[in-house]
Amino acid sequence: MLPLLLLRAASAAAPAVCRRASASAWLRGAAHPACRHRAALAARPQQVASFQGVAVRSLSTSSPHDHPEHGRLVYKGNLAKTVLGVKFFSYSTSIFNLFMMPYIMLKSGIGVESLLVQAAFYGLIGIFTFVTPVTLHILTKGYVIRLYYKDEADTYTAITYNAILAEKVTVFHQKDVKIPDITKMFTTFYAKTKSMLVNPTLFPNPQDFNHLMGYDKSSFFKFEDLEEVKEADERK
Incomplete structure (x- = not known):
């Protein structure tokens, strides 16, 4: 009788155990995707941070002011x-004056006036039509809007405006730089025979301006010359 009761109790408890086991297995199976999802979410910020770090490093290694052909940007004019x-x-x-000149002559009757009046009129129109643009071009043709430098070749590339308002490229070596003997308003230095105008205060690195003008090479010799002059004065 006792073995029969134990057998029935075991058979009755077996389904509950099976149900609990199956329930725990189902919970584990359902929990696995959630765990994987949480793990993926936890790993994603690290991946984004790593990608951002790579992007920042790549941007820091390449300067936006470098030119593949001209070199490093050392100067930029503010005018x-x-x-x-x-x-x-x-x-x-x-151009407007040239187109309006026939109309003005027709309406004003200057064409029938005396030669003196006509000469004065043509001279005034010629000043505003031809002399002013030519003068502006002569004064500003040497204004450097950008200056690049190649360290390995010790060459500079100056960007200026030509007569038709397009950018003009002038390449020269540092040894081609000549400083004018007399200070000129629109000339800082000569690149071979071409006058160049730069503002020394606009160089981010003052050493770039010193190297351009050759001050880093000639300072020692200037000091020696000064000492020689002092010695000569003392001898006198």
Whole structure:
């Protein structure tokens, strides 16, 4: 009788155990995707951070001011847009005067006036039409809007505006730089025979300006010359 009761109790408890085992197995199976999802979410910020770190390192190694052909940007003029705007306005005014001249002569009757009046009129129109643009170009043709430097070749590339308001490229070596004997308003140095105008205070690194002008090479010799002059004065 007792073995029969034990057998029935075991058979009755077996389904409950099976149900609990199956329930725990189902919970584990359902929990695995959730765990995997949480693990993926936890790992994603690390991946994003690593990608951001790589991007920052790549940006820090390449400067936006470097030019693949001209080299490193060492100077940028702050009056480039002003020079371009003034020259464009002057050219536009000259073209407008040329088109309006026949109309003005027709309406004003200057064509039938004396030669003196005609000469004065043509001279005034010629000043605003031709002399002003030519003068502006002569004064601003050497204004450097950008200056690049190649360390390995010790060469500079100066970007200026030409007569048709397009950028002009001038390449020269440091040894081609000549400093004028007399200070000129629109000339800082000569690149071979071409006058160049730069603002020394706009160089981010003052050493770049010193190397451009050759001050880093000639300072020692200038000091020696000064000592020689002092010794000569003492001897006298």
